[in-house]
Amino acid sequence: MIAAGEPAPDFTLRNQDGEKVSLSSFRGRKVLLVFYPLDFSPVCSDQLSIYQEVKPEIEAKGVTMVGISVDSGFAHKAFQEKLGIDTELLADFEPKGEVARAYGAYIDKVGHANRSLVLVDEEGTVEWVHESPTPLEIPGANLIFDALASADAR
Amino acid sequence: MSALTSAAVPPAGPEDHRRGEGPELIVYADLGCPHCASAWAELCDREATIVFRHFPVASKHPRSPALHAAAEAAGRQGRFFELVDSLYGDRGHVDDPHLWQRAERLGLNLDRFEADRRSEAVAARVRRDFESGIRAGVTGTPAVFD
Numbered sequence: 001m002i003a004a005g006e007p008a009p010d011f012t013l014r015n016q017d018g019e020k021v022s023l024s025s026f027r028g029r030k031v032l033l034v035f036y037p038l039d040f041s042p043v044c045s046d047q048l049s050i051y052q053e054v055k056p057e058i059e060a061k062g063v064t065m066v067g068i069s070v071d072s073g074f075a076h077k078a079f080q081e082k083l084g085i086d087t088e089l090l091a092d093f094e095p096k097g098e099v100a101r102a103y104g105a106y107i108d109k110v111g112h113a114n115r116s117l118v119l120v121d122e123e124g125t126v127e128w129v130h131e132s133p134t135p136l137e138i139p140g141a142n143l144i145f146d147a148l149a150s151a152d153a154r
Numbered sequence: 155m156s157a158l159t160s161a162a163v164p165p166a167g168p169e170d171h172r173r174g175e176g177p178e179l180i181v182y183a184d185l186g187c188p189h190c191a192s193a194w195a196e197l198c199d200r201e202a203t204i205v206f207r208h209f210p211v212a213s214k215h216p217r218s219p220a221l222h223a224a225a226e227a228a229g230r231q232g233r234f235f236e237l238v239d240s241l242y243g244d245r246g247h248v249d250d251p252h253l254w255q256r257a258e259r260l261g262l263n264l265d266r267f268e269a270d271r272r273s274e275a276v277a278a279r280v281r282r283d284f285e286s287g288i289r290a291g292v293t294g295t296p297a298v299f300d
Contacts, residue, residue: 046294049214054288057158084213140291145158 001104001116001131008033008120009102013068013090016076021066021090024124030063031120032144034087035105035113037135039071039079047115047138052085054141061148063119066090070097070112105131115139119147127151161289163299169279171206171234174198180205182287182297185222186215190296191242197298198239206238208283209295217248220271222280224253227270233260 002008012022023031036047048067051058058065067089071079076089092099092113100106100113107114115132117139128147130139166178179202183190197204208226210218221241228237240256241248247255257267270276287297 045214049211050288050293052213053211053284054158084216138293140160140288140293142158142160142289142291146160149157149159 001129002102002118002126004126004128006126008118008124008126009099010124011099011102013092013099014073015091016073016080016089018073021088023120026064026120027124028122030061030122030127032058032063032065033103033116033118033120034065034067035100035103035116035118036067036069037110037112037115038069039075039089040082043115043136043138045083048085048087049083050138051141051144052083052087054144055087058144058148061145063148064088068092068099068113070100107135110135117144117147119144119151121151158285158288160291161286163290164286166203166205171229172203173206173235174201174203176201176203177300178203178205180207180299182207182209182283182290182292182295182299184209184211184215184218184295185225185238185241186210186218186245186248187295188245191245193296194238194242197296202300206235207287208280209287209292209297210280210284211295219277219280220250220253221248223271223276224257224267226276226279227267227273228257228260228262230270230276231262231266233262236260 010024012020015021067087070092072093073091097106105113105116115135117130119128121127130143208222210222212219225237228234
């Protein structure tokens with residue numbers, strides 16, 4: 001898994017609406033990359049729903065949150081609608097999992113990303129990383145706010 | 155805006171909704187959540203004091219905020235757990251007219267129920283519980299702390 005202090009690998013992926021989104025386009029603003037296994041899986045649904053509830057507080061800290069999984073943009077769109085969330089979802093679809101691999105978040109034997117959070121600072125450097133012990137464990141949203149508070153204190 | 159950094163689950167206090175006798179079980183629950191509804195009867199059968207904390211996840215269960223506000227409003231007329239039991243006992247009738255029917259059956263003053271459930275004070279009370287759950291790392295419901 002990528003570590004704090006390393007440059008965040010740039011990428012360009014399509015979102016749920018088919019629009020291209022590059023990490024570098026967020027420069028000047030913090031970005032929280034939420035790598036998750038699969039759209040529509042029960043645990044991922046819980047995770048993104050909970051994060052949606054505190055999205056205003058995350059954004060108030062100057063952070064843009066995006067979800068990334070190996071699903072297609074079409075699946076992301078349907079997943080967004082099913083969950084009733086407006087968090088932007090990026091399709092790490094082809095080559096499958098290329099971005100997750102670049103961040104060390106990909107699990108080869110299951111073919112999807114581990115549940116991992118990567119906070120990228122305004123200059124494009126990794127500021128904080130959290131990797132779940134298993135894809136079944138959801139990182140609490142409190143951990144995101146702890147990371148932001150630590151960054152503020154530095 | 156409150157800080158949402160990590161913090162231990164707040165111990166039960168006088169403002170909490172409590173029912174039963176015995177060791178305390180602090181339960182973060184979503185009134186729109188089917189898993190919570192299944193767990194509710196089992197939890198209530200335990201020899202324990204149930205401490206109910208609001209944890210509505212609106213994106214998952216769009217009616218949850220309204221249901222939690224209704225329960226809190228019923229609580230202001232002393233019938234909190236009666237409305238919670240009613241909501242978990244019948245998850246198929248959760249629109250506003252159904253809430254009014256439930257409130258009537260519990261003998262609530264409907265005008266007061268309506269004013270309370272739409273009030274900022276009730277929304278803030280629900281949000282306070284929710285935020286304490288977020289700070290304690292709750293990521294799904296029901297979440298039980300003993």
